[in-house]
Amino acid sequence: MSRVKTAFRTPWFWAxxxxxxxxxxxxxxxxxxxxxSVNPTTGLLTGNVLDILRISAPIIMIALGMTFVIATEGIDxxxxxxxxxxxxxxxxxLSTLDSNSVGAMFTAIGLALLLAIVLGAINGILVxxxxxxxxxxxxxxxxxxxxxxxxxxxxxxxxxTNEPFRQLANGQILGLxxxxxxxxxxxxxxxxxxxxxxLGLMIESIGINPKASRLAGIRPRPILIGVYVLSAALAAxxxxxxxxxxxxVSVGGTGNLMExxxxxxxxxxxxxxxxGKFSILGSTIGALLIAxxxxxxxxxxxxxxxxxxxxxxxxxxxxxxxSERIRSFAFSRTKSSGTPTGPATPAATESTPVSKExxx
Amino acid sequence: MSTSRTLxxxxxxxxxxxxxxxxxxxxxxxxxxxRSQTLIPTLTALVLLFxxxxxxxxxxxxxxxxxxxxxxxxxxxxxxxxxVGMTIVIVSGGIDxxxxxxxxxxxxxxxxxxxxxxxxxLSMLLMIVFGAVxxxxxxxxxxxxxxxxxxxxxxxxxxxxxxxxxxxxxxxIAPEDSPILLLATDWKLIDGPKVNDFTITPGxxxxxxxxxxxxxxxxxxxxxxxxxxxxxxxxxxxLMGLPVSRTRVWIYIVSGALxxxxxxxxxxxxxxxxxxxxxxxxExxxxxxxxxxxxxxxxGYGYIxxxxxGVFVIAALRLIITKDGTINPxxxxxxxxxxxxAFVLLQRVLTRRRSS
Numbered sequence: 001m002s003r004v005k006t007a008f009r010t011p012w013f014w015a016x017x018x019x020x021x022x023x024x025x026x027x028x029x030x031x032x033x034x035x036x037s038v039n040p041t042t043g044l045l046t047g048n049v050l051d052i053l054r055i056s057a058p059i060i061m062i063a064l065g066m067t068f069v070i071a072t073e074g075i076d077x078x079x080x081x082x083x084x085x086x087x088x089x090x091x092x093x094l095s096t097l098d099s100n101s102v103g104a105m106f107t108a109i110g111l112a113l114l115l116a117i118v119l120g121a122i123n124g125i126l127v128x129x130x131x132x133x134x135x136x137x138x139x140x141x142x143x144x145x146x147x148x149x150x151x152x153x154x155x156x157x158x159x160x161t162n163e164p165f166r167q168l169a170n171g172q173i174l175g176l177x178x179x180x181x182x183x184x185x186x187x188x189x190x191x192x193x194x195x196x197x198x199l200g201l202m203i204e205s206i207g208i209n210p211k212a213s214r215l216a217g218i219r220p221r222p223i224l225i226g227v228y229v230l231s232a233a234l235a236a237x238x239x240x241x242x243x244x245x246x247x248x249v250s251v252g253g254t255g256n257l258m259e260x261x262x263x264x265x266x267x268x269x270x271x272x273x274x275x276g277k278f279s280i281l282g283s284t285i286g287a288l289l290i291a292x293x294x295x296x297x298x299x300x301x302x303x304x305x306x307x308x309x310x311x312x313x314x315x316x317x318x319x320x321x322x323s324e325r326i327r328s329f330a331f332s333r334t335k336s337s338g339t340p341t342g343p344a345t346p347a348a349t350e351s352t353p354v355s356k357e358x359x360x
Numbered sequence: 361m362s363t364s365r366t367l368x369x370x371x372x373x374x375x376x377x378x379x380x381x382x383x384x385x386x387x388x389x390x391x392x393x394x395r396s397q398t399l400i401p402t403l404t405a406l407v408l409l410f411x412x413x414x415x416x417x418x419x420x421x422x423x424x425x426x427x428x429x430x431x432x433x434x435x436x437x438x439x440x441x442x443x444v445g446m447t448i449v450i451v452s453g454g455i456d457x458x459x460x461x462x463x464x465x466x467x468x469x470x471x472x473x474x475x476x477x478x479x480x481x482l483s484m485l486l487m488i489v490f491g492a493v494x495x496x497x498x499x500x501x502x503x504x505x506x507x508x509x510x511x512x513x514x515x516x517x518x519x520x521x522x523x524x525x526x527x528x529x530x531x532x533i534a535p536e537d538s539p540i541l542l543l544a545t546d547w548k549l550i551d552g553p554k555v556n557d558f559t560i561t562p563g564x565x566x567x568x569x570x571x572x573x574x575x576x577x578x579x580x581x582x583x584x585x586x587x588x589x590x591x592x593x594x595x596x597x598x599l600m601g602l603p604v605s606r607t608r609v610w611i612y613i614v615s616g617a618l619x620x621x622x623x624x625x626x627x628x629x630x631x632x633x634x635x636x637x638x639x640x641x642x643e644x645x646x647x648x649x650x651x652x653x654x655x656x657x658x659x660g661y662g663y664i665x666x667x668x669x670g671v672f673v674i675a676a677l678r679l680i681i682t683k684d685g686t687i688n689p690x691x692x693x694x695x696x697x698x699x700x701x702a703f704v705l706l707q708r709v710l711t712r713r714r715s716s
Contacts, residue, residue: 075510126701130708135455135510136647136657140697140704143644147693155690260518263511273511303529305636309522312515316501319512323505 011270012282015289018268022292023049026299033299045175048295054169054245056291057179058083061238062258063265063287064187064280065231068194070266072227073207073275074127074134079235079262081145082119083255086112086236087243088149094160105164112236119145120232124225138228142259150251159248168244179241184284186237190230191280200278203227207275257308261290264311267318274322401654401706402666405673412676420683426550426558428679434560434629436675437567438463438622442646443653443667444574445618450650451578452611453591453659454502454509458494458516459619459646460639465520466490466623467634468527471534480539488620494520495616499609513612517643524636534632543628563625570618574664577614583607591659641693648700649674656707673699 026033026048036047062079069076093108119141126137171178194200205213206220214220235255243249267273268289269282290311297307320326417423442459449456470487474480494516501512534540543562550558578584586607589597598604627634649670655662677695681687 130705131712132704132708133657136704139644139647140701143641143700144694144697147690147697150690151688151694155688257518257521260514263514273508303525305525305529306522308518309526312517312519312522315511315515316497316519319507319515320501320505323507325505 010282011268012279012285015268015282015285018289019285019292022289022296026296029300044172048299050172050175050177052288052291052295053180054177055294056288057169057177057183058238058242058255059258059261059265059287059290060180060183060187060284061234061241062231062255062262063269063283063290064190065234066262066266067269067271067278067280067283068203068227069134069231070263070271070273071203071207071275071278072224073210074224074227075138075263076123076228076231076235077135077138077259078119078123078141078145079231079238080255080258081142081149082116082232082235083239083242083258084149084249084251085119085145085152086116086239087249087254088152088158088251089115089236090165090240091158091160091243091247091249092152094162094165095158097162098160100161100163102164105162108162108165109240112240113233115148116232116236117229119148120229121225123232124228127228128221128224146251149249149254153249153251155251157248157250159246161247165240165244166247169241170245179244183241186234187280187284194280199223204277207277260308260311260315261287264315264318265290267315267322272322273319399654400710401652401703402663402669404706405652405654405666405669405703409669409673409676412673412680416676416680416683420680423679423683425556427556430558430560432675432679434564436671437561437564437629438626439642439645439649439674440567440668440671441570441618441622441625442642443649443671444570444664445615446643446646446650447653447655447662447664447667448574448578448587448611449509449615450647450655450657451591451659451662452587452608453594454608454611455513455647455657456495456498456612456615457510457513457643458498458520459615459622460642461517461520461524462491462494462616462619463623463626463639463642464634464636465494465524465527466620467627467638468524468532468636470540470623471532471627471632471634472527474534474538474540475532480534484540484624487624488617491620491623492613492617494619495612495614496609498616499612502612503605503608521636527636529636531633531635534627534634536632538632540624540628541632543625544631561629563628566621566625570621571664571668578664583610587611588660591656591661593660644696644700645674648696651700651707652703654707656711657704658711 023034033048036045036049038044039046062083066076066079089112090108093111094104097104097107123138123141126132127134130137167178168182169177169179173181194203202213202218202223205216205218206223210220238258239249239255242254263273265286266278266283268286269279269284271278271283293310293314294304294307297310298304413423422428442463446456446459466487469490470483473483473486478486498509498512498516501507501515502509543566546559546561548557548559576584578587586597586602586604589600589602590604590608594604623634623638626638650662650667651657651670652673653663653666653668653670655666674696677699678692681689681692681695
């Protein structure tokens with residue numbers, strides 16, 4: 001019983017319920033939705049679920065980076081543009097090298113990461129050393145990085161051919177999309193680094209109280225800069241995954257409006273926007289929920305441009321749930337009635353967007 | 361209050377002592393310096409503006425030219441309206457990222473209403489109301505649920521953009537007899553030779569009225585002073601008994617309503633065509649204008665006229681880039697970002713000096 005109660009209190013538990021509900025809605029519309037079949041021409045597995053996993057890879061990457069930024073009580077609004085930068089560098093490099101080798105792929109990935117790290121360091125320095133508000137420094141970077149992506153490709157939607165690079169999103173490892181497997185590997189690697197060393201705790205302590213953590217001997221500057229660099233680098237990796245699907249970078253479209261996806265995934269996963277704690281597993285599941293939501297909206301025939309409205313409704317519901325006023329209201333009701341009604345409110349949240357889609 | 365007055369009376373007047381006179385002078389000077397310090401960014405922006413205009417005149421010509429000036433003013437009328445709203449929000453210590461998306465929703469919704477036969481003037485009023493509703497939701501979230509302003513308005517940005525896309529993903533065009541098109545009539549004020557006329561439109565007039573209204577609101581009304589007080593120190597404002605909650609919600613309603621108004625002016629200017637992709641990046645233009653104009657992002661300081669100077673700086677920047685032709689338009693966002701960053705850094709240096 002107590003285990004069930006803990007599960008109800010875990011934010012990502014509700015995200016899993018949300019994913020299940022969305023898949024259920026899709027299955028009702030088309031009973032064969034969950035079916036996985038073998039594509040006769042390529043010999044690979046195909047199916048809607050695998051599609052969801054593939055498009056979730058970039059979202060997992062930006063959500064992971066955003067998790068640590070938000071844990072330090074910051075925000076990184078430049079992740080979407082950073083995806084475009086990563087994709088643009090990779091495509092431009094591959095189209096210049098014009099070879100099908102693995103070496104060309106690694107050159108492209110290396111250059112993309114390098115530029116993203118430089119831009120992320122600028123973000124970090126503006127926040128940690130100059131002392132600007134995170135949202136304004138990253139807002140400027142969002143503007144500038146999109147411009148940089150345009151400059152790199154001369155404003156063109158550059159495409160390139162490189163078989164190994166194309167395999168990132170289109171290949172499969174043990175039946176799962178390569179990009180998803182890589183994303184999970186990166187998540188596990190970073191989770192181990194954060195939780196097996198003191199790094200994760202230090203990030204959280206900066207988010208709780210920067211002054212107190214400095215007095216406790218934690219130097220905030222390198223950690224803050226590192227967090228923004230990590231976020232930018234992961235966003236660039238997300239951009240690589242996203243462009244390798246179609247081997248074209250769309251300088252206006254790649255990563256456009258993905259900032260809210262990342263923030264949403266992080267908030268769904270239970271990381272508070274007030275900073276001070278993070279949940280890597282939660283953010284990953286949150287990202288999977290966003291990917292499922294994206295696919296569901298498309299599947300139900302709603303224009304893709306309308307998805308932001310649903311995401312906005314979900315995030316409004318979630319931030320309201322995080323607010324003191326609603327919490328104290330729910331808490332006092334719990335006290336008076338004597339039964340734990342805690343789960344009732346999140347359940348309502350999860351069902352709201354779903355029912356909205358059914359109506360729409 | 362009374363005790364301090366009696367204390368002051370008991371202390372003998374010391375004004376005739378030479379040292380104290382000097383000290384008073386110094387405090388006077390430092391106070392003057394401190395006051396003008398808040399004007400430094402605005403003055404820098406003015407210098408930059410005239411520098412850019414003079415450069416453009418020398419390099420490309422036909423800049424101080426009634427035709428060029430008036431068309432530039434007319435095309436930046438929506439930005440001027442948005443900048444006024446954004447100034448009020450930023451002075452209160454908040455931010456409104458939703459303005460561009462609200463413009464898109466209001467214009468699409470308004471034009472669709474006109475197309476299904478709703479009275480043109482009524483639809484225009486409704487466009488402002490739609491904007492105000494988005495502002496109201498954001499304001500309530502921020503004030504009563506303690507949501508950070510940028511998160512609340514980012515959510516509104518996505519909501520408005522998504523709803524606009526649900527309404528229509530293709531451009532919708534207002535009927536030809538719609539009164540909204542009257543707002544784009546050219547009024548020739550000065551009939552110069554050939555195309556060198558100084559023409560304004562009712563839309564530009566609306567923008568000027570909004571600026572005047574904003575000035576009156578910020579400097580001559582109680583609510584305007586409360587906005588400054590909230591931006592300066594919210595808990596002090598609360599302790600002084602100022603209506604913080606009500607004012608804060610109104611700030612976002614005003615910003616949303618002004619976005620609706622900007623949607624009207626813009627839709628009129630482009631001939632009644634409304635699209636769901638209108639206004640992408642306009643929030644950044646508005647924020648950049650406000651910051652260049654000397655309003656502190658942390659709130660408490662700022663002037664609407666400064667933001668108007670900021671809009672002109674951005675307009676002059678666009679003018680130079682289009683006149684030049686050799687500058688890749690791809691660099692435009694990088695240049696705007698760099699200018700914005702430079703002014704944010706300037707603010708940072710000035711505020712740091714003041715606080716230390």
